[in-house]
Amino acid sequence: MTQPETPPTWYADTVAMPSARPALAGDLDTDVCVIGGGLTGVSASLNLAERGYKVAVIEQQRIGWGASGRNGGQICTAYSSGMGKIESALGRDDAQRVWDMAEEAKRIIIERTQRHGISCDLSWGYLYAALSRYQMDGLRAERTDWLERYSYDQPVRLLETAEMRATVASTRYLGGLLDPGAGHLQVYAYLLGLARAAEEAGAVLYEGTRALSVTMGDHPSVTTESGTIRCQHLVIAANAYLGKLVPRLRPYVMPVGSFVCVTEPMDPARLEGLVKGGLAVGECNHILNYFRATSDNRLMFGGGANYSAIDPPSLRFYLRRKLVQVFPQLADIEVAQAWSGLIGITTSRIPDFGRLDGNVYYAQGFSGQGVALSGLAGRLIAEAVAGQAERLDIFGRIRHMPFPGGPLRTPALVLAMFYFRLLDMIGR
Numbered sequence: 001m002t003q004p005e006t007p008p009t010w011y012a013d014t015v016a017m018p019s020a021r022p023a024l025a026g027d028l029d030t031d032v033c034v035i036g037g038g039l040t041g042v043s044a045s046l047n048l049a050e051r052g053y054k055v056a057v058i059e060q061q062r063i064g065w066g067a068s069g070r071n072g073g074q075i076c077t078a079y080s081s082g083m084g085k086i087e088s089a090l091g092r093d094d095a096q097r098v099w100d101m102a103e104e105a106k107r108i109i110i111e112r113t114q115r116h117g118i119s120c121d122l123s124w125g126y127l128y129a130a131l132s133r134y135q136m137d138g139l140r141a142e143r144t145d146w147l148e149r150y151s152y153d154q155p156v157r158l159l160e161t162a163e164m165r166a167t168v169a170s171t172r173y174l175g176g177l178l179d180p181g182a183g184h185l186q187v188y189a190y191l192l193g194l195a196r197a198a199e200e201a202g203a204v205l206y207e208g209t210r211a212l213s214v215t216m217g218d219h220p221s222v223t224t225e226s227g228t229i230r231c232q233h234l235v236i237a238a239n240a241y242l243g244k245l246v247p248r249l250r251p252y253v254m255p256v257g258s259f260v261c262v263t264e265p266m267d268p269a270r271l272e273g274l275v276k277g278g279l280a281v282g283e284c285n286h287i288l289n290y291f292r293a294t295s296d297n298r299l300m301f302g303g304g305a306n307y308s309a310i311d312p313p314s315l316r317f318y319l320r321r322k323l324v325q326v327f328p329q330l331a332d333i334e335v336a337q338a339w340s341g342l343i344g345i346t347t348s349r350i351p352d353f354g355r356l357d358g359n360v361y362y363a364q365g366f367s368g369q370g371v372a373l374s375g376l377a378g379r380l381i382a383e384a385v386a387g388q389a390e391r392l393d394i395f396g397r398i399r400h401m402p403f404p405g406g407p408l409r410t411p412a413l414v415l416a417m418f419y420f421r422l423l424d425m426i427g428r
C-alpha cells in the first residue's frame with residue numbers, strides 16, 4: 001500500500017511531524033464518523049470526544065493534507081461574503097448572531113492554543129489593502145458597519161495613503177483598514193495540536209483511509225478499502241476535496257485552485273521594512289494577493305485563482321512574478337517553495353453549514369476564510385449531534401444557489417473568473 005502524503009508545504013517542513021497514524025483495519029461501530037482530517041473534521045472530533053462521544057475520523061492522506069495544511073494561515077474577521085448578504089438572507093437579529101459566532105471562532109483559536117499548549121506562532125494584526133478609491137470607500141463603509149452595526153470591540157482604523165505606504169512598502173495600495181482583532185498563525189502546527197488534543201480526548205484518527213461510498217439512514221455507514229464504519233451520526237468535512245462522494249452537497253461548493261509560496265529567508269530588518277509590525281495583509285481584490293512574514297524570516301505570499309484545477313506550469317515563477325509586482329524591490333529574492341491547494345467557495349461566499357437527513361452534518365464553502373470559521377463549524381456540529389442544533393440551523397436556513405452543473409460548469413466558471421479579473425482591473 002502507498003504511504004499517505006503530507007501536504008507539500010513550508011508548514012509541513014517546519015513542524016515536528018508525528019509518525020503516520022494507521023489506516024482503518026476492519027469494520028468498526030462508532031457513535032460518530034467524520035470524513036476529512038482538516039481543521040473542520042479535527043475540530044468536530046475534538047468537540048465531540050470532549051462531550052463523551054466515540055469518534056472515528058478518516059482522512060484519505062495524512063491529517064491536514066487538504067486546504068488546512070496549505071493555506072495562508074490568515075485569521076480574518078467576519079465572512080468573505082461581507083455581512084450585508086448575510087443580513088439579507090437571515091434578517092438583522094440572526095445576522096448579529098452569525099457575526100458573534102465569527103468572533104467566537106477567533107476566540108476558539110486562543111482558547112485551544114492555551115488549553116492544549118499548542119505552539120503555533122499566533123500573532124494578531126491584519127491589514128486589508130485597498131487598490132482603488134472605490135475599494136477604500138468599501139473599507140470605510142465596512143469599518144462603520146463592523147463598529148456601529150455589529151458592535152465590533154476592536155479599534156479598527158483606516159490608514160490613508162502615506163501611513164499605508166509607511167506600513168507596507170508598496171506603491172500598489174492607496175490605503176487600508178487595520179484590524180487588531182485578526183491575524184495569522186502556523187496553521188499546520190495548530191492543526192496537529194488540535195489532532196493531538198482530539199486523540200487525548202479519545203477520538204481515533206485514521207490516516208490513509210479514503211471513504212469510497214456513504215449510505216445514509218438511521219444508521220449511516222461509510223465504506224473504505226479496509227473496512228466499513230457504521231455510526232449513529234456522520235460528519236462530512238471534506239470541503240473542496242469532496243469530489244463525487246456526496247452528490248447532494250457537490251453543487252454548492254466549487255473547488256478553486258489557489259497558490260502560496262515562501263521566499264528564501266531575509267534579513268529581519270528588510271522583512272520588517274516590507275510589512276511593519278508582523279501584520280498579515282490581504283488585498284480587497286476579488287482575485288487577491290495576501291502576505292505576511294513567517295517566524296523564520298521569510299515572506300509568505302499567496303495569490304491567483306484557477307477554476308481548472310491545473311496549476312500554472314511553474315508555480316514558483318508564477319508567484320514570483322506576482323510578488324515582484326507588489327514588491328519590485330524583491331527582484332533579487334528567490335521563491336524557495338511554492339504549492340497549491342483547493343479553496344471551497346459558495347456562490348454567495350457565505351459558508352455552507354447544515355444537516356442532511358437529521359443525522360448527517362456538514363460544513364463546507366468557507367470561501368477562503370476557514371482558518372477560524374472551521375473551529376466554529378466543529379463546535380456547532382458537536383452541539384447539533386448532542387441535540388442542540390439551534391446555532392447550526394441558523395446557518396442551515398441560508399439558501400445557497402448551486403453552481404451550474406454538467407457541461408456548463410467549466411465555461412460558466414471561466415466566465416465568472418474573467419468577470420472578477422475585469423472588476424479587479426477597474427478597481428471595483
Ligand SMILES: Cc1cc2nc3c(=O)[nH]c(=O)nc-3n(C[C@H](O)[C@H](O)[C@H](O)COP(=O)(O)OP(=O)(O)OC[C@H]3O[C@@H](n4cnc5c(N)ncnc54)[C@H](O)[C@@H]3O)c2cc1C
Nearest residue numbers: 036038039040060066067068071072074211341369370371
Ligand atoms: C491556498 C489556500 C490558501 C488559503 N488561505 C486561507 C487563509 O489565509 N485564511 C483562511 O481563513 N482560509 C484560507 N484558506 C481556506 C482554508 O484553508 C479552508 O477554508 C480550511 O482549511 C477548510 O478546512 P476543512 O477541514 O473544511 O477542509 P480541508 O482542509 O480541505 O480538509 C478536507 C479533508 O478531507 C479529506 N477527504 C476528502 N475526501 C475524502 C474521502 N473520500 N475520504 C477521506 N478523506 C477525504 C481531504 O484529504 C482533506 O484533507 C485557504 C485555502 C487554500 C487552498
